[in-house]
Amino acid sequence: MVENISYLAQEFLDTPLKAEVRNLDFYYGSFHALKKINMLVADKRVTALIGPSGCGKTTLLRCFNRMHDLYPGNRYEGQIAVDEVNILGRQVDPIEVRMRISMVFQKPNPFPKSIYENVAYGLRVRGETRRNLIDEKVEKSLRGAALWEEVKDRLSASAYDLSGGQQQRLCIARALVSEPEIILFDEPTSALDPIATNSIEKLIGLIKEQVSILIVTHSMQQAARISDYTAFMYLGELVEFGRTQHMFSQPENQQTKDYISGRFG
Amino acid sequence: MVAENLQTLRGEINQRKLINNLFAIVGLIIILVSILILLALVLQLVINGWSRITPEFFTSFPSRRASRAGILSAWVGTSLVMLVTAFFAVPLGIASGVYLEEYARKNWFSALIEINVTNLAGVPSIIYGLLALGVFVYQFNLGESILAAGLTLALLILPVVIVTTREALRAIPNSLREAAYAMGASKWQMIWDHILPYSFGSILTGIIIGLSRAIGETAPVITIGALTFIAFLPDSPITSEFPFISFAWLKAPFTLMPIQMFNWVSRPEPEFEVNAAAAGTVLLFMTLTMNGLAIFLRYRFRRGIKW
Numbered sequence: 249m250v251e252n253i254s255y256l257a258q259e260f261l262d263t264p265l266k267a268e269v270r271n272l273d274f275y276y277g278s279f280h281a282l283k284k285i286n287m288l289v290a291d292k293r294v295t296a297l298i299g300p301s302g303c304g305k306t307t308l309l310r311c312f313n314r315m316h317d318l319y320p321g322n323r324y325e326g327q328i329a330v331d332e333v334n335i336l337g338r339q340v341d342p343i344e345v346r347m348r349i350s351m352v353f354q355k356p357n358p359f360p361k362s363i364y365e366n367v368a369y370g371l372r373v374r375g376e377t378r379r380n381l382i383d384e385k386v387e388k389s390l391r392g393a394a395l396w397e398e399v400k401d402r403l404s405a406s407a408y409d410l411s412g413g414q415q416q417r418l419c420i421a422r423a424l425v426s427e428p429e430i431i432l433f434d435e436p437t438s439a440l441d442p443i444a445t446n447s448i449e450k451l452i453g454l455i456k457e458q459v460s461i462l463i464v465t466h467s468m469q470q471a472a473r474i475s476d477y478t479a480f481m482y483l484g485e486l487v488e489f490g491r492t493q494h495m496f497s498q499p500e501n502q503q504t505k506d507y508i509s510g511r512f513g
Numbered sequence: 514m515v516a517e518n519l520q521t522l523r524g525e526i527n528q529r530k531l532i533n534n535l536f537a538i539v540g541l542i543i544i545l546v547s548i549l550i551l552l553a554l555v556l557q558l559v560i561n562g563w564s565r566i567t568p569e570f571f572t573s574f575p576s577r578r579a580s581r582a583g584i585l586s587a588w589v590g591t592s593l594v595m596l597v598t599a600f601f602a603v604p605l606g607i608a609s610g611v612y613l614e615e616y617a618r619k620n621w622f623s624a625l626i627e628i629n630v631t632n633l634a635g636v637p638s639i640i641y642g643l644l645a646l647g648v649f650v651y652q653f654n655l656g657e658s659i660l661a662a663g664l665t666l667a668l669l670i671l672p673v674v675i676v677t678t679r680e681a682l683r684a685i686p687n688s689l690r691e692a693a694y695a696m697g698a699s700k701w702q703m704i705w706d707h708i709l710p711y712s713f714g715s716i717l718t719g720i721i722i723g724l725s726r727a728i729g730e731t732a733p734v735i736t737i738g739a740l741t742f743i744a745f746l747p748d749s750p751i752t753s754e755f756p757f758i759s760f761a762w763l764k765a766p767f768t769l770m771p772i773q774m775f776n777w778v779s780r781p782e783p784e785f786e787v788n789a790a791a792a793g794t795v796l797l798f799m800t801l802t803m804n805g806l807a808i809f810l811r812y813r814f815r816r817g818i819k820w
Contacts, residue, residue, distance in 0.1 A: 313695060315691065315694070315695070318690075318691070318694060320618065320619075343698075343699060344697075346694065346695055346696070346697040347697035350695060350696070351695040353688060353691065353692065353695075355688060357686075357688040357689060357691070357692045358692075359689065359692065359693070359707060360689075360711055369693075369696055369698075369706070370696050370697070372706075373696055373697055373698050373702055373706075374697070419692075422696065423695075426696070426697065
C-alpha cells in the first residue's frame with residue numbers, strides 16, 4: 249500500500265505537481281470504498297487508474313469533480329489538493345470544482361441538442377451570451393477534439409446524428425470548452441469500436457499538452473499506450489503508483505505483477 | 514438426437530405453438546368486440562345528433578323549444594373553465610412534480626406525500642366537489658363562478674399532472690443529469706436547461722390527459738352549484754377601455770357541456786334527446802381533438818430526442 253508520497257513528488261514527476269491525493273477515504277453510506285489513497289497527478293501528463301472491477305478506480309475519479317456530492321449518504325475524508333487547495337473542503341463549491349475539472353463519461357452522453365449547443369453549454373451555464381465569443385470557443389473546442397472538420401457544415405444537426413466515436417469526441421469538445429485544468433476520463437472507449445478507440449487515444453495524446461489528464465481504463469494495453477503514470481488499485485486501496493513504463497516492466501508489488509500479467513482481474 | 518426423440522420433440526413444440534396461437538386469437542376477438550361496441554355507441558350518438566349540428570347550434574343559447582336550443586353558453590363556459598383549470602393545474606402540477614422528483618429528499622415523509630398524491634388521483638370527483646363547495650364557494654366567497662369551477666377541476670387533475678411529470682422526469686437517464694452537472698450546472702440549470710425540455714413532450718401528454726378528464730366532469734361542478742340554464746355569456750375578457758383586459762368573467766355564473774347534456778337528457782320531450790346527442794358528439798370531438806393534440810405534440814417534442 250502506498251503511504252505518504254508527497255515528499256517524493258520532485259523525483260517522481262517530470263513536470264510540476266498538479267494535484268495530490270492525501271489520505272483519502274471515501275464511504276458510500278457505511279461501505280468503505282476508498283482506503284487511505286495517496287497519489288500524485290502530474291501537470292500536463294496522463295495518469296491512468298487501473299484495477300479489476302469494483303476496485304474503486306471510478307469512485308476515486310469521481311472524487312475529483314465532487315460527483316459524489318450529488319447523492320446522499322456519501323462521505324469524503326482526507327484531501328485532494330489541486331494547486332495546494334483542498335477541493336474536498338466544505339468551503340469549496342462543487343460547481344467551481346466542476347468548472348475547473350471537467351469529465352468525459354464511459355458512455356457518450358451528449359445532450360439531445362444540436363452539436364453547437366452541446367459545446368456551447370459550458371459557456372451558457374456561466375451566463376455567457378456574446379455570440380461571437382461563443383462561436384469562437386465552440387470552434388476552438390471542436391478543433392481541439394479533432395471534430396471540427398467533420399461537423400463544421402452541420403453544427404445545428406442533432407448530436408445524435410453522429411457516430412458513437414464522434415459523439416465521444418463531441419463530449420471531449422464539451423469538456424474542453426471551459427478550459428479546464430484537469431480532464432477526467434471514465435473508461436472513455438469502453439463503448440467504442442477499435443478505430444474510434446484509436447482516435448480517442450490519439451486525441452488524449454494531443455490534449456495532454458494543455459491539460460492534466462486522469463483516465464480510468466479497463467484495458468492495460470490502453471494504460472500502457474497512453475499514460476505517463478499509472479496507479480494500480482485493488483479492493484479500494486492504491487497498491488502501486490509509478491511511471492507507466494516502470495510499472496509495466498518491473499512492477500514492485502506481487503499483486504500488480506499478477507494483474508498486469510493477466511492472472512486475475 | 515435419435516429420430517424417434519426428434520418426432521416427440523416436434524410434437525411438443527407444435528402443441529406449445531398451438532397454445533400460443535390460441536391466446537393470440539382469443540385476444541384479437543376480445544379487442545375487436547370491445548372496439549365494435551364502442552364504435553356502435555359513438556356512431557349511434559353521432560347519427561342521432563348529426564341533424565342538429567348546425568352553425569346555429571353553436572351560436573344559440575339554451576331554449577325551452579328544442580329546435581331553437583343551442584350550446585353557446587355551454588361551450589363558452591367549458592372553454593373558460595378549462596382555461597382557468599389549465600392556468601392553475603399546469604404550473605402547480607409541474608412544479609410539484611419537479612420538486613418531489615428532483616429536490617425532495619427521499620425519506621418517509623416524501624414517501625407519504627407520494628402515496629397520497631397517487632391516491633388522490635383515484636378519489637371520486639364528487640368528493641372534490643364537496644371540498645370545493647366548502648373551501649372555494651363558502652370560505653373564499655368565490656360563489657358559483659367560473660373561477661371556483663376552474664379551481665375545483667384544477668384540484669381534480671393536479672394529481673394526474675404531478676404523477677405524469679414525475680414519471681416523465683424519471684424517464685430521463687441519469688447520465689444526462691450527470692453530464693449537465695459535470696459542466697458546472699446548478700441543480701436548477703440542470704432541470705431548466707435539460708431535464709424539463711427533454712421530458713416536456715411526456716409532461717404535455719399528462720396535462721392533456723388531465724384536461725380531457727376535466728372536460729367531461731359533471732359531478733363536482735354541479736356540487737359547487739353550476740347552473741343548468743344560462744341564457745347569457747360571461748363578461749368579455751377584452752374591453753374597449755384601458756387596461757383592455759377584464760377579469761370580471763371569472764366571477765360569472767356558467768354552465769358546461771356535460772351539464773347541458775345532462776339537462777337535456779332529463780327532459781321528457783324526445784327532441785331534446787337529439788340535442789343531447791349532438792352536444793355529446795361535440796364534447797366527444799373536443800376530447801378527441803385534445804388527445805390528438807397530445808399525440809402530435811409528443812411526436813414533435815420527441816423527434817430528435819432519444820437516448
